[in-house]
Amino acid sequence: PRRRVLSIQSHVVHGYVGNRCAVFPLQLLGYEVDFINSVQFSNHTGYPLWKGTVMDGDQLWDIIEGMKANNLLEYSHLLTGYIGSASLLQTIERLVALLRQHNPGLIYVCDPVMGDHGKLYVKPEVVPCYQEIVPLATVMTPNQFEAEKLVSESIVTEEDAVAACNKLHKRGVATVVMTSFHPEGVEDHLLLIASTRMSQDDGLPSQLRLKIPRSAAYFTGTGDLLTVLLLARLDRQPRNLKAAVESAVASLQAVLQATVKAAGESAFAKERDAQVAKDRELRLIDNQHLLKYA
Numbered sequence: 001p002r003r004r005v006l007s008i009q010s011h012v013v014h015g016y017v018g019n020r021c022a023v024f025p026l027q028l029l030g031y032e033v034d035f036i037n038s039v040q041f042s043n044h045t046g047y048p049l050w051k052g053t054v055m056d057g058d059q060l061w062d063i064i065e066g067m068k069a070n071n072l073l074e075y076s077h078l079l080t081g082y083i084g085s086a087s088l089l090q091t092i093e094r095l096v097a098l099l100r101q102h103n104p105g106l107i108y109v110c111d112p113v114m115g116d117h118g119k120l121y122v123k124p125e126v127v128p129c130y131q132e133i134v135p136l137a138t139v140m141t142p143n144q145f146e147a148e149k150l151v152s153e154s155i156v157t158e159e160d161a162v163a164a165c166n167k168l169h170k171r172g173v174a175t176v177v178m179t180s181f182h183p184e185g186v187e188d189h190l191l192l193i194a195s196t197r198m199s200q201d202d203g204l205p206s207q208l209r210l211k212i213p214r215s216a217a218y219f220t221g222t223g224d225l226l227t228v229l230l231l232a233r234l235d236r237q238p239r240n241l242k243a244a245v246e247s248a249v250a251s252l253q254a255v256l257q258a259t260v261k262a263a264g265e266s267a268f269a270k271e272r273d274a275q276v277a278k279d280r281e282l283r284l285i286d287n288q289h290l291l292k293y294a
């Protein structure tokens with residue numbers, strides 16, 4: 001299967017995070033996308049409240065058994081995002097092995113969603129499960145905090161960030177994209193650090209940093225969308241990390257700018273308010289042309 005993705009992430013009925021950021025863009029880029037919802041919530045957790053249900057490992061395995069019985073487990077890519085419980089993540093570990101029996105070349109893109117800015121938003125027992133999953137992943141897209149958790153070391157300097165990428169390579173991950181690194185004392189930009197062991201076209205760097213101007217607006221789902229764009233761009237240009245990353249970030253930034261413009265003052269509001277959260281949902285449908293390959 002050339003372009004057939006199994007995506008396991010959260011689902012919200014209204015708005016854009018998790019699978020709602022993944023399925024449509026991937027389909028637009030020509031991928032068959034089969035998806036399993038790790039949660040089904042009314043809306044994302046930036047709203048004053050949310051309602052819904054959470055999947056556990058047994059429920060996931062039940063679905064996998066149905067797929068297995070019908071010989072439906074041939075995928076080019078597995079993509080995982082928010083996985084809230086240890087039982088679900090352990091089941092994904094079993095699933096990766098099963099999918100590789102059907103396709104030894106399966107690319108596993110793992111966004112190790114654990115938290116941000118010093119705060120965990122999964123149960124603490126999920127952290128060691130992600131550490132265990134590292135050797136199975138082909139591509140990982142942690143933010144700075146998640147990279148710290150994966151390697152059990154604090155990341156303060158850019159050298160620390162690169163060292164963390166190298167440590168993940170040693171454990172078997174071919175490509176690491178640290179989607180945001182915040183250098184101390186720097187307010188006006190963030191850094192993205194990308195590193196690969198895949199052989200690159202002649203003379204191209206296998207490690208690079210991208211300076212991204214920081215917007216004062218608040219967003220949800222940006223990391224989820226970036227991981228999807230990276231999956232597609234890296235698939236298209238596996239021997240040019242720099243081009244793939246630049247193209248993914250350019251698309252994402254264009255969507256963010258369009259979202260800020262459409263959200264007006266709500267883009268910068270600090271309060272947890274339903275209307276504000278709704279106003280700044282990513283504008284994926286209106287701006288779908290920005291997701292396509294440039």
Ligand code: ADP
Nearest residue numbers: 116143179180192212213214215222223224226
């Ligand atoms: P996560 O949501 O997983 O923590 P990141 O915070 O790393 O994801 O954000 C992913 C990408 O979204 C960044 O690489 C950057 O391109 C973009 N982004 C996120 N927040 C901002 C911001 N405030 N200003 C500009 N770009 C942002």
Ligand code: MG
Nearest residue numbers: 116143180223
């Ligand atoms: Mg972040």
Ligand code: MG
Nearest residue numbers: 111113223224
């Ligand atoms: Mg994220």
